[in-house]
Amino acid sequence: MQRLSLSLFLPLCVFLTAVAIVLSLTRGAMSLSATDSLLSVWDVVWGTAYSNLMEYQQLVVLDLRLPRTILALLVGAILAQCGAVMQGLFRNPLADPGIIGASSGAALAASIAIIFLPAWLAGVGIPIAAFLGALLTTLLVFKLAQGDNGTSVIMLLLAGVAVAAFGGAVMGFLNVIASDQALRDITLWQMGSVASASTESLVLCLLVLLMNSWYYQRHAQALNALLLGEAEARHLGIDIERLKIKLIAVTTMGVGVTVAVAGIIGFIGLVIPHLIRLLTGPDHRSLLPLSALLGALLLLLADIGARLMMAPSELPVGLLTAVIGAPFFALLLIKQRKAFL
Amino acid sequence: MNINYNNIYAVVISGLLLLTVATHSALAQEKTTARIISTDAGVTDVLIALGMTKQIVGVDVTSQLPAESKIPRLGYHRTLSTEGLLSLNPSLIIGSTHMGPPETIAALKTYPLTLMQLDIASNEAMLAENIKRISALADKQQEAKPLLQHIDSRMLVIKQQQLPSNTRVAFLLHMEGRGLRLAGKGTTGNDIIALLGGENAATHNSYRSVSAEALLSLEPEVIIIAGQKGEKSVAGLMQSNPMLRYTPAGKQKKIIAVESHLLVAGISLKAIDAVAELSSQLYPVATP
Numbered sequence: 001m002q003r004l005s006l007s008l009f010l011p012l013c014v015f016l017t018a019v020a021i022v023l024s025l026t027r028g029a030m031s032l033s034a035t036d037s038l039l040s041v042w043d044v045v046w047g048t049a050y051s052n053l054m055e056y057q058q059l060v061v062l063d064l065r066l067p068r069t070i071l072a073l074l075v076g077a078i079l080a081q082c083g084a085v086m087q088g089l090f091r092n093p094l095a096d097p098g099i100i101g102a103s104s105g106a107a108l109a110a111s112i113a114i115i116f117l118p119a120w121l122a123g124v125g126i127p128i129a130a131f132l133g134a135l136l137t138t139l140l141v142f143k144l145a146q147g148d149n150g151t152s153v154i155m156l157l158l159a160g161v162a163v164a165a166f167g168g169a170v171m172g173f174l175n176v177i178a179s180d181q182a183l184r185d186i187t188l189w190q191m192g193s194v195a196s197a198s199t200e201s202l203v204l205c206l207l208v209l210l211m212n213s214w215y216y217q218r219h220a221q222a223l224n225a226l227l228l229g230e231a232e233a234r235h236l237g238i239d240i241e242r243l244k245i246k247l248i249a250v251t252t253m254g255v256g257v258t259v260a261v262a263g264i265i266g267f268i269g270l271v272i273p274h275l276i277r278l279l280t281g282p283d284h285r286s287l288l289p290l291s292a293l294l295g296a297l298l299l300l301l302a303d304i305g306a307r308l309m310m311a312p313s314e315l316p317v318g319l320l321t322a323v324i325g326a327p328f329f330a331l332l333l334i335k336q337r338k339a340f341l
Numbered sequence: 342m343n344i345n346y347n348n349i350y351a352v353v354i355s356g357l358l359l360l361t362v363a364t365h366s367a368l369a370q371e372k373t374t375a376r377i378i379s380t381d382a383g384v385t386d387v388l389i390a391l392g393m394t395k396q397i398v399g400v401d402v403t404s405q406l407p408a409e410s411k412i413p414r415l416g417y418h419r420t421l422s423t424e425g426l427l428s429l430n431p432s433l434i435i436g437s438t439h440m441g442p443p444e445t446i447a448a449l450k451t452y453p454l455t456l457m458q459l460d461i462a463s464n465e466a467m468l469a470e471n472i473k474r475i476s477a478l479a480d481k482q483q484e485a486k487p488l489l490q491h492i493d494s495r496m497l498v499i500k501q502q503q504l505p506s507n508t509r510v511a512f513l514l515h516m517e518g519r520g521l522r523l524a525g526k527g528t529t530g531n532d533i534i535a536l537l538g539g540e541n542a543a544t545h546n547s548y549r550s551v552s553a554e555a556l557l558s559l560e561p562e563v564i565i566i567a568g569q570k571g572e573k574s575v576a577g578l579m580q581s582n583p584m585l586r587y588t589p590a591g592k593q594k595k596i597i598a599v600e601s602h603l604l605v606a607g608i609s610l611k612a613i614d615a616v617a618e619l620s621s622q623l624y625p626v627a628t629p
Contacts, residue, residue: 030428056427056452063448064424176549195422196444312399312425313416 011282015291016296017073024069024304028059029311030123037061040294042295048112067197071116072317073305074205074259074295075194078212081141083269085216085247087222090156093277094332096270101137101160103266104167106259109133109143110197127201127260134256139164142248146334167247192263192318194303208257209341216249219243220284227282265318267325268295274332298324375479378426379404380418380436382460383468383606387475388435391484391609392616399429401436403605413588423448435475437461437606461607465496468608488610495617502624503538504563510539511561511590514548514601515568515578529604529612530567536608536616537623539563553582563623564590567601574598597622 025041027036032053039051040058051058079097086095097103115128136341141163144158154155174181222243223234230240258265272295309315371461378399379385385404388397400406400558401418415425419441425436426449434456449456457478462468469489478483504510512530514522524530525545534541542559555562564585569572575598578585585591604614 020387028428029422029425059451060424060427070627080516159626196442308423310416312422312428313402313418314422314425316420 006149006286010290015299017293019303020054020297020300021069024072024293024300025061025065027233027304028060028065029305030057030313032057032060034187037065038120038185040046041066067199067202068194068301068303070202071194071197071205071262072300074202074209075262075265076295076297076299077292078254078258078295078301079265079268080204080272080291081209081216082251083290084284084291085223085251087273088284088287089244089247090224091226091229092157093192093274094270094329095157096267101141101163101167101295102134102252102255103259103264104164105137106130106134106256107190107264108170109136110259111171111190114186115177130252130260133258134252134259135168136247138252142245146282165298180312189263189318190318192265192321193306193314193316194262194299195314198259199280204257205261208254212250212254213289216288217249217285218323219247220288223247223284258273263316263318265299265321265327267298267321270332271328272298272327272329345554346448348508371567375433376429376431377479378429379509380415380421380434380440381420381606382458382516383462383471383609384387384435384437384475384603384629386610387472388479389490390488391476391479391481393479393481396479397534398431398574399426403602405602405611407488411477421445423565427452433457433478435459435478463529464536465492465608466615468492469611470612491611492613498617499536499620502620504620504623506538508539508563509542509561509589510534510537510563510565511542511556511559513551513556513566513578514604515574516564521551521553521556521582522548523556524548529607530565532608533599533612535615535621537620553584556582557584557588560589562593562595563618564578566596566598569597569601572598595623 022034022038026032026037035285036051036053036057040053040061041047043051043058044062055060067245082097083095086097087093089095107130109132110126110130113126117125117129141159142161144162169185222233222238225236225238226240226243228236232239253271272289273291276290276294280286280290299317299321302324305316305319305320306317345624357537358515366400366465371486375396376398377388377393377396377574379388379397380401382401382403382405385397385400385406388394391600394407394410401413401421402414402416403418413429415421416427418436419442419443420438423445431454433455436459438458440458440538446458456479457474457602459471459474460467472485472488472492476482483602512528512534514524514530516522519532521543524534524541525542525543525547528548530548531541531627541560546604566574566578568577571575575596578596579591585596590596599615599619603609603612606612608616
């Protein structure tokens with residue numbers, strides 16, 4: 001595969017993302033003039049009054065489309081970055097934030113919260129529960145995989161599988177005892193959506209993205225060294241165990257926060273880093289920021305699709321990412337099989 | 342992305358405040374040209390019965406419309422998209438208290454339209470109340486009278502054909518190839534049993550999967566099956582669960598079917614008709 005040069009790829013990504021943002025703000029179930037839609041955003045930022053939209057139409061752009069556009073960008077970026085770090089850490093292109101049990105843990109805790117929390121607590125309680133669930137399961141998986149001579153990657157993966165299976169079983173049980181209403185809430189919540197973006201969730205995601213990006217970038221070289229193998233990285237003077245714990249903690253926070261604000265959105269963390277590696281090479285210094293950019297772009301495109309395909313009704317965006325991502329995952333497995341045999 | 346979110350939201354929130362002030366004038370529209378969205382099958386039935394089909398601009402996925410109708414579908418009533426609803430430019434949105442998600446409901450309340458959420462009726466009195474509220478809002482009190490009379494007349498039939506007291510009734514949802522689900526407390530099935538004057542053989546809440554064995558042990562004297570094929574459901578049920586012949590209901594041939602789509606909106610106009618029909622089927626005809 002011919003690798004693209006960064007000087008070509010980066011501007012292309014930025015340009016496409018800009019196009020997607022414009023699309024996202026101007027297209028939706030309601031037909032509004034594209035220019036006026038964009039002008040209404042301009043008006044809000046600069047305090048001008050160029051837009052000819054009615055007041056309630058401006059609200060559709062500013063209150064419905066703008067927040068979800070930003071949330072899709074942020075969540076996509078966080079997920080893709082977390083996926084890139086996981087894949088680097090496990091030196092396995094099949095690794096995904098879901099693998100360390102974060103997604104299933106978050107889903108499980110949130111479901112329990114949906115069933116058992118009183119209604120007035122649910123708004124705050126469900127995201128917090130999702131985050132704690134992600135954290136607890138990750139810690140548990142990590143403990144399980146901790147051996148005398150460090151963390152075994154295979155054990156980590158298997159423990160992740162075990163936790164996911166257990167989570168699935170508990171979910172199944174909750175499905176039996178839950179009321180119809182709670183059951184529907186759980187199903188919907190697991191499908192993932194960026195439709196309900198609040199100011200809090202946007203600020204939270206932005207902070208997490210900035211912090212994670214900064215932290216990951218500092219350890220990009222160490223991740224590069226890891227590509228050579230753990231022993232080689234140790235010889236280079238990298239404290240592998242501490243690096244793993246730190247990066248897993250930061251990644252869990254990223255995944256927990258995205259699950260809490262947008263539900264489970266799969267495959268972004270798997271597909272994007274892989275694509276970037278194919279296109280521009282495995283150097284983490286460029287892989288991490290480019291993954292964030294392309295992840296943001298892909299999730300935004302998926303959300304535009306989710307809004308337009310069935311208008312005036314809407315699809316869960318997690319459904320679209322899975323439709324794109326699952327066949328891709330199968331392809332990866334087929335490629336990997338040669339290595340296993 | 343160097344947009345200052347706080348700025349945007351400050352402006353949006355102040356815009357919302359201005360808008361709520363502005364809505365009052367907008368709300369003084371003529372009610373006769375109302376553009377109505379219904380997100381509940383029962384509400385849609387009532388609107389059609391009131392002769393307001395032409396004013397419906399959108400419905401949820403469960404609503405039953407005349408076959409030739411081209412009214413757009415808004416999807417599932419718990420996952421409504423705010424922009425999807427607004428794109429139909431409604432002046433009135435009527436749904437049940439189950440409408441969702443909460444974010445959509447909260448957003449709708451900030452737009453110049455009327456949002457009415459009705460309780461899902463679990464008996465004829467609540468149904469009549471809902472019809473009165475809808476007709477008052479749409480200024481159709483005259484058209485509502487025959488509907489209310491129809492409910493009264495159906496209830497008269499039902500009251501005359503009550504099951505003997507303490508009759509144990511099992512209400513089953515029969516999904517092809519997906520086993521049986523037994524209606525517990527707080528379900529439309531439970532409400533139908535109550536209207537018939539029977540007693541629900543199940544004691545749990547909502548719907549739960551049951552085996553034929555568990556059904557046998559409940560000893561139901563009447564079994565009502567909600568299926569998608571009316572009469573065929575009974576045959577299908579007996580074929581896949583031959584043991585049911587040994588329940589009291591099986592021995593007395595008191596296993597009857599009802600269309601499952603009648604259950605999506607609680608005790609609706611269609612459900613009342615179905616219950617009246619059931620009561621006639623179950624009422625013991627005196628043998629000379």
